[in-house]
Amino acid sequence: EVQLVESGGGLVQPGGSLTLSCAASGFTFSTSWMTWVRQAPGKGLEWVANIKEDGSQKDYLASVKGRFTISRDNAKNSLFLQMNSLRAEDTAVYYCTTHHKWTFDFWGQGTVVTVSS
Amino acid sequence: QSALTQPPSASGSPGQSVTISCTGTSSDVGAYNHVSWYQQHPGKAPKLMIFEVSKRPSGVPDRFSGSKSDNTASLTVSGLQAEDEADYYCSSYAGINYWLFGGGTKLTVL
Numbered sequence: 506e507v508q509l510v511e512s513g514g515g516l517v518q519p520g521g522s523l524t525l526s527c528a529a530s531g532f533t534f535s536t537s538w539m540t541w542v543r544q545a546p547g548k549g550l551e552w553v554a555n556i557k558e559d560g561s562q563k564d565y566l567a568s569v570k571g572r573f574t575i576s577r578d579n580a581k582n583s584l585f586l587q588m589n590s591l592r593a594e595d596t597a598v599y600y601c602t603t604h605h606k607w608t609f610d611f612w613g614q615g616t617v618v619t620v621s622s
Numbered sequence: 623q624s625a626l627t628q629p630p631s632a633s634g635s636p637g638q639s640v641t642i643s644c645t646g647t648s649s650d651v652g653a654y655n656h657v658s659w660y661q662q663h664p665g666k667a668p669k670l671m672i673f674e675v676s677k678r679p680s681g682v683p684d685r686f687s688g689s690k691s692d693n694t695a696s697l698t699v700s701g702l703q704a705e706d707e708a709d710y711y712c713s714s715y716a717g718i719n720y721w722l723f724g725g726g727t728k729l730t731v732l
Contacts, residue, residue: 542668542723549625550660550668550711552721564719600667607656607715608673615667 507531509601509613516619521591525616527584527601532611535559535579538604541586543597544615551597554586555604569595591620626651626712626724633730634702642727644695644712650722652693656715659688659697662726663708671710672697699729707731 513525525541541553554575555564563575574587584601596619602609627645634640644651644659651657657675660668670679672688675695685700695714699706712724 540721549726550713550723552713552723555719555721562719566720606673607654608658608670609660609668609713610670610673610679612667612669 507603507611509603509611511599511601511613511616514599514616514618516621517591518622519592519620521620522587522589523591523618525586525588525599525601525618527613529582529584529601529603532603534577534582539575539577539584540602540604540609541575541584542600542602542609542612543595543618544600545594545597548597553599556584588618591618593620596620624722626714626722628710628712628724628727630725631728631730633732634699635732636702636704638702639698639700640702640729641696641698642710642712642729644697644714644724646693646695646714646716646722648693650693650714650716651690651695653717654715655690657688657690657695658713659686659695660711660713661706661708662711668711702731704731 508530510528556575572590576585598615600615601613603611659672662668675690676688687698716722
């Protein structure tokens with residue numbers, strides 16, 4: 506059974522930093538593209554970033570490019586999202602997802618990030 | 623790029639069929655057969671229901687079907703059941719390793 510467990514969310518001040526983690530199990534992590542998707546309170550879903558199986562390709566939403574960094578550790582079956590220069594509009598639930606056949610097939614339960622002073 | 627356009631709400635009675643639309647442009651929905659649909663119950667994570675326009679993952683009832691015409695994709699739920707009441711989101715590949723989601727449709731089973 507595929508399991509994705511996010512952690513690392515919390516309350517941070519504007520301009521601050523936070524690193525999210527996603528622990529994966531139940532599938533071959535090292536051969537899977539991975540993605541972060543977020544959902545602001547009461548709003549829809551928004552794709553944030555992708556990373557290729559070996560980490561050689563990373564893609565970002567325009568509004569987070571230069572501030573967020575997606576990375577992975579295939580030896581530890583883990584996905585990360587380093588978030589710097591956080592803004593109020595980054596407040597959201599952040600979901601870790603697998604990415605297969607141009608779709609996001611399995612989702613974690615999410616971790617809440619709140620950017621506020 | 624702008625989000626894909628979905629109606630904010632849809633409804634139907636048990637046993638009826640309901641169709642939810644997802645309108646994009648010739649650069650996303652119209653350009654690729656990479657449209658997916660997700661179901662999200664309150665407080666829960668989204669669940670993949672349809673991928674590649676019309677394919678169902680294992681375990682998704684065949685009451686759920688997808689289609690696409692030009693720049694608009696559609697999700698049809700037939701034989702509505704109470705547990706189908708949820709938010710539904712479409713997504714599409716938009717080129718250059720970029721994905722878009724729709725704003726979501728709240729489906730109410732009357």
